[in-house]
Amino acid sequence: MDRRQQKTRAAIFSAFSALLSRKRYDKITVQDIIDEANVGRTTFYAHFQTKDDLLKETCTDIFEHVISGSLMMEGSHDFSLSGGSPQAVLTHILYHLRDSKKNIIGILSCESGDLFLQYFKTYLNRLLSQWIPQPQQPPLSGVPREFLIDHVSGSFVNMVQWWIRNNLRQAPEELSGYFWAVTGPILEGQPSNIQSL
Amino acid sequence: MDRRQQKTRAAIFSAFSALLSRKRYDKITVQDIIDEANVGRTTFYAHFQTKDDLLKETCTDIFEHVISGSLMMEGSHDFSLSGGSPQAVLTHILYHLRDSKKNIIGILSCESGDLFLQYFKTYLNRLLSQWIPQPQQPPLSGVPREFLIDHVSGSFVNMVQWWIRNNLRQAPEELSGYFWAVTGPILEGQPSNIQSL
DNA sequence: TATGTTATCATACATATTGTTCTATATTGA
């Protein structure tokens, strides 16, 4: 790939991200993007087929980075814990979200944030499906594992939304504590009050 | 209000709902809507300022109906339980969603479902804020009440999405049971294992 | 450095969507 292409791509991603923090996704025009990025119309369409395409690539780029940056890759396409506990990994992800140079929070804060969080959740589902066992005891024993996985990743994404609405007032560790308080029994496999019988 | 206006409004709502089950919201044009509804362009704009306006009114219409249909209204703008337990009310809401003549599931199933569920969550937040007490005991005692409310309503909406993705395979009662399994400790106020101190 | 390749820009263009304005017609409520 040409140096020019890399530069252009970066300029477009950056312009797109900047626009998203000011405008709703579906109100952003291609003209807005190419003006902000200082690239020609033809150039934009040489890199991305449509605006939706740009969106999709942006999401993949960001979340693949966030999650794999908090984990070690193993095998061809699976994630696994890199020694840390689930709690530590989740805290790490929160730090990543907050401190990324890519202005992730800016993107998630925008009026189209839901769109991105949907992609985010897809990644989390893959991640969590490795951590969550089929529970053996009530009250969770009758609940399908897929439901629990979806519930936990949905809760995480929901928490991030809440965090952003509150201007990131909580420290990642604190937030991680909240998350543990509401999902601990699921992630631990079982609540700590194992009352045999 | 004129009979004609009522009829026109109904035709537009119906056409919009039908289109949503085939097409993504932002790919639907005003032309599509007025063709499907068999109304003139002028007429559409006499009823709704923009397409977004139509969306908003559609959501308000649906969710106000779903929630108030499962509750008794009380006071000016607050909800309260109509005798039933939270569990019973939630089950009722699930029935409502599934069996409504307004094809709610059709709308929520569409590619823009997230958009609607966002509105749904707003209503649920109002509802749940009346049921959820500030917890007094670990592990929930240090967690802000607003977080818990948002977590529970987010989990409900998330569950509905999951339900739809699975083609409504579970009965509302069964689903309600899952929900209780993962949020019970919060809705009950405290987990049942009250270990004083 | 010289050279062929290719990414870029600016412009123009056909097409499609939006929201407004106008007039004529049809329906309504009294």
Next chain:
DNA sequence: TCAATATAGAACAATATGTATGATAACATA
């Protein structure tokens, strides 16, 4: 019956999309 008004249809300016063209500049390589 009749005045009020909701509607349809068409035309319209303004804006957005995606494509095509030719000229220019930056690149990789030898």
